Amino acid sequence: MFxxxxxxxxxxxxxxxxxxxxxxxxxxxxxxxRDHNDGRVVTALEYEAYPEMARAELRKIGDEARRRWPITKxxxxxxxxxxxxxxxxxxxxxxxxxxxxxxxxxxxAIDRLKEVVPIWKKEHFDGGExxxxxxxxxRFE
Amino acid sequence: xxIRLRFFASLRERLKMSDATHEAAAGxxxxxxxxxxxxxxxxxxxxxxxxxxxxxxxxxxxxxxxxDGDELALIPPVSGGAASSADNSSRSPTNRQALxxxxxx
Numbered sequence: 736m737f738x739x740x741x742x743x744x745x746x747x748x749x750x751x752x753x754x755x756x757x758x759x760x761x762x763x764x765x766x767x768x769r770d771h772n773d774g775r776v777v778t779a780l781e782y783e784a785y786p787e788m789a790r791a792e793l794r795k796i797g798d799e800a801r802r803r804w805p806i807t808k809x810x811x812x813x814x815x816x817x818x819x820x821x822x823x824x825x826x827x828x829x830x831x832x833x834x835x836x837x838x839x840x841x842x843x844a845i846d847r848l849k850e851v852v853p854i855w856k857k858e859h860f861d862g863g864e865x866x867x868x869x870x871x872x873x874r875f876e
Numbered sequence: 877x878x879i880r881l882r883f884f885a886s887l888r889e890r891l892k893m894s895d896a897t898h899e900a901a902a903g904x905x906x907x908x909x910x911x912x913x914x915x916x917x918x919x920x921x922x923x924x925x926x927x928x929x930x931x932x933x934x935x936x937x938x939x940x941x942x943x944d945g946d947e948l949a950l951i952p953p954v955s956g957g958a959a960s961s962a963d964n965s966s967r968s969p970t971n972r973q974a975l976x977x978x979x980x981x
Contacts, residue, residue, distance in 0.1 A: 783885050785949055788933040853930070853951055855885035866886040868953030 736810035737793035739786045739854075744812050744823045753808035753830040760834035762841040766825040768818045775860040782815040782824060785853040789813070792852045796844050800829065803843070804836040811844060813854055824856075877902060877944035879909060886952045887927070890919060898948075906931065906948055907938040913950075926953050 736752045750763045768780040797809045806829050813825045827844045831837040848854075856867045881896045888894050900909055906929040914921045929936050930949040942948060 783888075785882065785884055785930070785933075785951070788930055788949065791933055849954070851935075851954065853884065853949070853954055855952065855954060857885070866889075866952065 736812065737790055737797060738812045739784050739789050739793075740812060740814055741816045742814070744814050744826045746823055746826045746828075749810050749812050749826040750828045752810040753828045755807045755830055757832060758807045758830040758837075759832055760837040761828060761830045762834070762837035763826065763828040764841050764845050765823050766845065767823050768820050770820045772858060772860075775858075777820065777858055777860050779817050779819060779859045780824065781817045781857040781859065782813070783855045783857070784813070784815045786815075788853050793848070796847050796852070799847070800840040800844055804831065804840040805833075806831040806836050806840045809840065809844065811848065813848070813852070815854070877904070877942065879904075879942055880945075880947045881909070881913075882947060882949040884949070884952065887920070887923070887950050891917060900942060904942050905939045906936060906942065909942065909948055910938075910950065923952065927951060 736749065746763060746765050750761055753761055768777070770777050793811045793813070797811065800806060800809050809827070809829045811825070811827045814823065818824045825845070825848065827841055827848075829837045829841045829844065831840070858865050858867055877900055879898045879900050881898050883891050883894055883896075898909055898912070900912070910920075910924065910927065910929075914924065928951045929938060929940065930951055931940055931942065931946050933947070933949075935951075
């Protein structure tokens with residue numbers, strides 16, 4: 736399961752997608768929108784994707800995780816659009832026979848996702864908005 | 877040759893469009909198209925050091941040669957961001973390839 740969605744993510748469903756009787760560990764990472772960043776009060780986060788390429792890049796992350804760790808299944812779902820504070824913007828679930836592989840592959844997957852997957856985040860805060868990474872935002876007067 | 881351009885996030889907002897078609901000379905590279913865009917839209921010039929390129933949904937180097945009908949996406953820095961200011965785990969050796977991509981951004 737490698738998906739870009741615009742509705743709220745059901746983290747339990749993502750975990751369930753990697754369930755397998757041969758596994759003894761499922762590691763699920765839930766990235767949620769935080770109410771502060773860089774000393775500012777954040778009111779909402781908005782995500783935009785290049786969806787066709789983002790899905791392909793998510794699949795590549797899954798393939799690479801499988802090559803590097805003895806994991807059984809991996810699922811990654813990223814939400815786009817406005818994500819209210821406290822809700823999940825990304826959920827990654829990895830299952831494996833033993834826990835170390837699931838932990839390490841899950842950590843790898845979120846780090847790599849943030850480096851290479853064409854998804855952009857706009858932070859809305861009191862008094863302005865900014866695209867994170869490019870820092871070409873507008874401060875409202 | 878005709879190239880389809882895709883713009884996202886900060887670039888989309890600056891250009892006030894999400895896609896366009898662009899006529900390029902035979903043998904043009906991704907960088908050539910970017911330079912042409914910067915001539916048309918001088919306010920893009922400051923982004924030259926941070927934009928990266930994808931052709932037909934795969935990251936490519938700036939000097940990647942284009943072909944008629946290619947889709948060239950101009951990729952501003954992705955949401956990336958630090959895990960926290962004190963956490964450099966994303967710079968572990970396991971992410972060498974990712975860093976390579978980041979270095980191109």
